[in-house]
Amino acid sequence: MKSQARVVVIGGGIAGCSTLYHLTQEGWSDVVLVERDELTSGTTWHSAAQVTNFGMSQVMIGLKSHSIKLYKELAADPEYPVGYNFGDGGIRLANTQAHMDGYAHFTSLAKGMGVEFEVLDAQECARRHPLISTENLMGGLWDPSDGHIDPAQLCQALARRARAAGAEVYRFTSVTDLTQHADDSWTVHTDKGDIRAEIVVNACGYRVNEVGAMMGVEHPVASMEHQYFITEDMPGVMEAGHRIPLLRCPISDYYSRQEKNGLLVGFYEQECKTWGMDGIDPKFSNDLCPDDLDRVMDVLEGAIARMPALAEVGMKQVVNGPITYTIDGTPLVGPIPGKRNAFCIIGLRAGLGEGGGHGWLLAQQIVHGEACYDTWALDPRRFTGHATQELTSLYAIQDYQNEFRFHLPHEHRPAGRPAKTTPLTPILEQAGAHFTVVNGWERSDYFKPTPDFVEDYGYSYTKVHELVAAEVARVQNHVALAEVNGFNRIEITGPGARDWLDYMICSRVPRKIGKVGLGYLLNDYGNVKAEATIANLPDGRIWYGSAAAAEFHDMDWLSKHLPKDGSVTLRSLTNDHTILVLAGPKSRAVLSACARGDWSAAGFPWLSVREARIGHAPAIVMSVSFSGELAYEIHLPNSALFAAYSALMRAGAAHDIGHFGARAVDSMRMEKGYLHWKSDLITEFDPYETGLDRFVCRDKDFLGKAALMARGDKKRRQLRMLEIDATHASPQPSDSLYAGGRLIGSVTSADWGYRTGKNIAYAFMQPDIVEGITVDIIGKPYAARLLNGPVYDPDNSRVKS
Ligand SMILES: Cc1cc2nc3c(=O)[nH]c(=O)nc-3n(C[C@H](O)[C@H](O)[C@H](O)COP(=O)(O)OP(=O)(O)OC[C@H]3O[C@@H](n4cnc5c(N)ncnc54)[C@H](O)[C@@H]3O)c2cc1C
Numbered sequence: 001m002k003s004q005a006r007v008v009v010i011g012g013g014i015a016g017c018s019t020l021y022h023l024t025q026e027g028w029s030d031v032v033l034v035e036r037d038e039l040t041s042g043t044t045w046h047s048a049a050q051v052t053n054f055g056m057s058q059v060m061i062g063l064k065s066h067s068i069k070l071y072k073e074l075a076a077d078p079e080y081p082v083g084y085n086f087g088d089g090g091i092r093l094a095n096t097q098a099h100m101d102g103y104a105h106f107t108s109l110a111k112g113m114g115v116e117f118e119v120l121d122a123q124e125c126a127r128r129h130p131l132i133s134t135e136n137l138m139g140g141l142w143d144p145s146d147g148h149i150d151p152a153q154l155c156q157a158l159a160r161r162a163r164a165a166g167a168e169v170y171r172f173t174s175v176t177d178l179t180q181h182a183d184d185s186w187t188v189h190t191d192k193g194d195i196r197a198e199i200v201v202n203a204c205g206y207r208v209n210e211v212g213a214m215m216g217v218e219h220p221v222a223s224m225e226h227q228y229f230i231t232e233d234m235p236g237v238m239e240a241g242h243r244i245p246l247l248r249c250p251i252s253d254y255y256s257r258q259e260k261n262g263l264l265v266g267f268y269e270q271e272c273k274t275w276g277m278d279g280i281d282p283k284f285s286n287d288l289c290p291d292d293l294d295r296v297m298d299v300l301e302g303a304i305a306r307m308p309a310l311a312e313v314g315m316k317q318v319v320n321g322p323i324t325y326t327i328d329g330t331p332l333v334g335p336i337p338g339k340r341n342a343f344c345i346i347g348l349r350a351g352l353g354e355g356g357g358h359g360w361l362l363a364q365q366i367v368h369g370e371a372c373y374d375t376w377a378l379d380p381r382r383f384t385g386h387a388t389q390e391l392t393s394l395y396a397i398q399d400y401q402n403e404f405r406f407h408l409p410h411e412h413r414p415a416g417r418p419a420k421t422t423p424l425t426p427i428l429e430q431a432g433a434h435f436t437v438v439n440g441w442e443r444s445d446y447f448k449p450t451p452d453f454v455e456d457y458g459y460s461y462t463k464v465h466e467l468v469a470a471e472v473a474r475v476q477n478h479v480a481l482a483e484v485n486g487f488n489r490i491e492i493t494g495p496g497a498r499d500w501l502d503y504m505i506c507s508r509v510p511r512k513i514g515k516v517g518l519g520y521l522l523n524d525y526g527n528v529k530a531e532a533t534i535a536n537l538p539d540g541r542i543w544y545g546s547a548a549a550a551e552f553h554d555m556d557w558l559s560k561h562l563p564k565d566g567s568v569t570l571r572s573l574t575n576d577h578t579i580l581v582l583a584g585p586k587s588r589a590v591l592s593a594c595a596r597g598d599w600s601a602a603g604f605p606w607l608s609v610r611e612a613r614i615g616h617a618p619a620i621v622m623s624v625s626f627s628g629e630l631a632y633e634i635h636l637p638n639s640a641l642f643a644a645y646s647a648l649m650r651a652g653a654a655h656d657i658g659h660f661g662a663r664a665v666d667s668m669r670m671e672k673g674y675l676h677w678k679s680d681l682i683t684e685f686d687p688y689e690t691g692l693d694r695f696v697c698r699d700k701d702f703l704g705k706a707a708l709m710a711r712g713d714k715k716r717r718q719l720r721m722l723e724i725d726a727t728h729a730s731p732q733p734s735d736s737l738y739a740g741g742r743l744i745g746s747v748t749s750a751d752w753g754y755r756t757g758k759n760i761a762y763a764f765m766q767p768d769i770v771e772g773i774t775v776d777i778i779g780k781p782y783a784a785r786l787l788n789g790p791v792y793d794p795d796n797s798r799v800k801s
Contacts, residue, residue: 001195007198009033009034009200009201010034010175011034011042012034012035014348014351015351015355017039017159018359019363020158020167020169023162024161025363033159033167038286039155042285043205045152046319047151049149051352052145053110055110057377058109058746059377061109063356066360071086071154075149088147088245088258089142092140092143093306094140095137098458103117103140104780112745115145118144125137128142130244131307132306133305154352174191175188175211176214178211180339184341185198202344204346206276208346220326220347220391221324223325224274229264230262230318231314232314232315234261237261244258248404250406253269254266254300265303270298272295274393277393324349325349326349326392327383332378332379333375333380334375335556337552338552361375381553382549382552409459417442419441422638433445433659439549439551443661444483444661459729464663473754476584479583480659483579484578484581484633486548487547487548487579488547489544490545492558497567504558504702505521506687506697507520508697516534516624518695521554521703522704525704526706527685530546535620555570576637580644580645582634583631586657588600590651593651594614594650595614606796614647619634619644625799627672628669628671630798630799630801664754671755672790679748682748686708691719691720720787721760723759726782735777739771744773747761753792763775773786
């Protein structure tokens with residue numbers, strides 16, 4: 001066994017084997033894989049191993065397409081052909097209009113990645129799948145590439161190719177501990193000796209947290225027991241004349257595929273069980289959990305109702321094994337939060353279908369720092385301190401129970417809530433707040449007219465449309481208050497703070513104390529990495545503020561680039577502070593009534609910051625506005641939040657103050673042309689392509705400048721603002737755009753603009769297209785026109801008033 005390697009991958013299931021293979025593909029051959037038993041002895045060996053192209057984000061579709069392309073190549077390898085039934089086709093069923101609308105959206109989203117799905121009616125479903133009835137069926141979504149693969153052969157083939165490229169695989173070798181050194185390298189302790197490694201990768205499946213604990217990390221991954229059975233031969237299968245398509249059913253929570261001359265049917269029962277929460281027997285390897293078919297009776301009945309032939313056939317095998325879930329159901333593939341030179345590829349619940357793609361994206365991140373797609377949807381740093389295993393298990397149960405019932409737009413299910421709250425949460429709830437969840441925080445989304453109001457989630461505008469319109473009108477004409485909790489806030493101090501931060505952003509740190517500005521951070525490739533509000537405060541303090549979800553991501557990026565001489569210090573204030581946004585033309589009057597000082601346009605102009613007291617509560621007030629109205633961001637320590645809120649509400653009573661929520665904010669920011677991190681600001685495009693030209697200071701040095709300048713004027717895509725001729729619904733993120741019958745781009749954000757009466761979308765598009773544009777909304781094309789910048793108060797006269 002080697003005593004030194006550039007990368008040690010721990011775990012020899014699909015995740016580890018795919019990572020090892022792709023590292024060699026990226027040109028790194030000094031890489032090893034360590035597996036405590038035989039390859040595939042965790043979950044992989046007993047997987048149903050279905051391989052679909054279906055995904056609910058473009059990155060998932062892209063990585064699944066990579067899996068399929070790779071698996072086809074491996075199946076065609078004459079030296080070691082892998083058993084792969086590609087192209088049996090698969091149907092996802094639906095019996096509600098909302099679900100059918102979702103399928104229309106996913107079809108449009110997939111087109112942007114070059115993948116074709118088809119929305120079918122019930123009769124066509126039955127024509128393609130000879131065993132199903134159309135009872136209580138509206139239709140389905142067809143994936144022509146659906147199929148399944150031999151999981152053990154797949155992993156052996158990947159390991160074989162990796163070995164041929166120089167990698168080494170050590171089987172029957174357990175990692176027992178991990179030690180990190182001052183230079184960020186690792187010693188991987190195994191029962192066969194130590195390996196010194198530059199980088200380690202946790203690919204340990206359901207044992208993820210055993211290895212996580214060795215580096216002091218709790219990963220938000222929990223395992224569920226999951227069962228399928230395989231039937232005896234079925235006449236309907238043998239007589240079909242073609243392979244039976246795969247089936248996934250959100251009505252009764254099961255899936256099926258052909259297995260030899262019978263079917264394999266798997267279940268997501270309501271009475272489901274977590275697994276391994278209190279530790280896993282070290283001897284559990286190549287092993288299964290005890291069968292428990294009684295548990296799946298509820299969903300088995302549904303499967304039989306859909307496929308009556310199942311009632312006529314015996315079972316020949318039952319498989320019950322552990323399957324991992326993360327806190328949002330999507331795997332964690334990327335850098336481990338708070339650690340250097342440590343990555344993970346964990347929480348794979350459809351690891352055979354996705355594993356080829358996940359290993360590809362992880363290897364790119366390890367070798368190049370970024371992947372070909374913005375991988376935020378997979379990034380382990382998207383969760384923060386609240387993401388314990390206990391909380392994850394609650395989400396895992398809920399996700400398992402709703403396996404094929406995707407969230408509808410704006411829907412957040414109840415498990416594990418509330419996780420993060422502020423002293424105002426119960427007060428806002430009393431005021432009627434309907435909460436959404438942002439990085440675990442309960443954030444007011446909109447305010448309900450009556451306590452029993454229930455939202456009708458769907459892809460078209462719902463009755464919440466009118467409520468948001470009223471909140472926007474109040475902000476536009478009077479004054480209203482919104483709580484923004486969990487906003488990421490880092491205090492940057494030290495003698496080198498200003499110059500260092502100025503290098504980290506392509507714009508400038510405000511020079512004068514008391515000024516606020518926007519900063520854009522680029523990566524080494526000159527693409528957009530992060531966005532921050534930067535406030536220059538007295539006493540050498542700089543406040544760096546960014547999206548709530550960016551808490552771990554931005555801290556990681558900033559601390560990685562800190563000067564080694566200790567001249568800059570970072571301190572997170574995220575969990576100690578909350579923002580109250582006071583917005584509307586009467587906001588100055590309200591603020592002046594409860595805070596001493598000159599708040600006039602001359603005394604405290606737009607983009608100013610100062611310390612103040614709201615009543616007696618200490619605050620930092622910034623005159624910035626995401627709504628486009630005169631507004632103040634009031635930053636408060638949580639201990640003073642209620643006091644400040646009470647003072648503002650009392651002062652606001654004379655001006656008919658009300659509340660507004662995140663949906664009103666989103667609508668207003670769209671009218672102003674303001675962007676959202678990880679919707680419109682992604683690592684695939686640079687600031688020019690993102691329309692941030694005015695924030696690029698070419699006359700100074702900054703991180704990513706060389707790559708940005710080297711790229712020249714050639715634009716891959718351009719972020720555009722569009723007005724759409726539709727009044728019933730907005731497009732969803734990733735819906736496709738066309739011109740002249742050609743695909744020209746994808747939507748990043750969209751919303752109705754209540755102040756302008758416009759249906760607005762942002763989209764990354766081919767830069768040369770200016771007319772003849774259509775945008776998909778729920779599967780139908782609608783005409784769209786390019787807009788030249790903000791449609792509401794383009795001169796900013798209202799924010800400056
Ligand atoms: C019943 C069932 C059906 C499924 N059906 C499908 C399906 O149809 N399609 C699909 O895509 N997915 C399916 N899945 C999920 C899929 O099988 C998993 O997502 C995938 O196998 C996970 O692979 P992995 O490499 O992450 O984990 P594993 O396969 O568990 O591999 C982890 C490896 O790490 C090793 N390891 C752990 N600790 C150490 C250590 N300390 N030192 C060294 N090695 C260590 C283990 O021995 C193991 O081999 C199914 C799962 C189940 C349970």
